[in-house]
Amino acid sequence: MRLKLKNRPKNVEVGYRSPRAVRGFHPSGFEEKLVFTVKNLDKVDPNQIVRIGHTVGSKKRLKIVEKAEELGLRVLNARGVGMDELEESKKTGV
Numbered sequence: 001m002r003l004k005l006k007n008r009p010k011n012v013e014v015g016y017r018s019p020r021a022v023r024g025f026h027p028s029g030f031e032e033k034l035v036f037t038v039k040n041l042d043k044v045d046p047n048q049i050v051r052i053g054h055t056v057g058s059k060k061r062l063k064i065v066e067k068a069e070e071l072g073l074r075v076l077n078a079r080g081v082g083m084d085e086l087e088e089s090k091k092t093g094v
Helices: 039-043 058-071 083-092
Strands: 031-035 048-052
Touching: 031 039, 039 058, 048 058
Parallel strands: 031 048
Antiparallel strands: none
């Protein structure tokens, strides 16, 4: 790799980093906010998107998704345990 031969992977060099203005953003262009409870949603701005923590269980995950819909927030990983129940409840109106 050090010799930069054709059949070797490229080394990371100056110029591979993204511009400072877009660094750390989601590819959709929004800033991500990690959420573990429903109370965390109050701190999220409309120009941010929500990612639910991986340790959150299905009951709390359902509550977070419902509250995010009320606030008009987008949830990146809404598909998960218990999401089928949420879709069924929307269809039946319960």
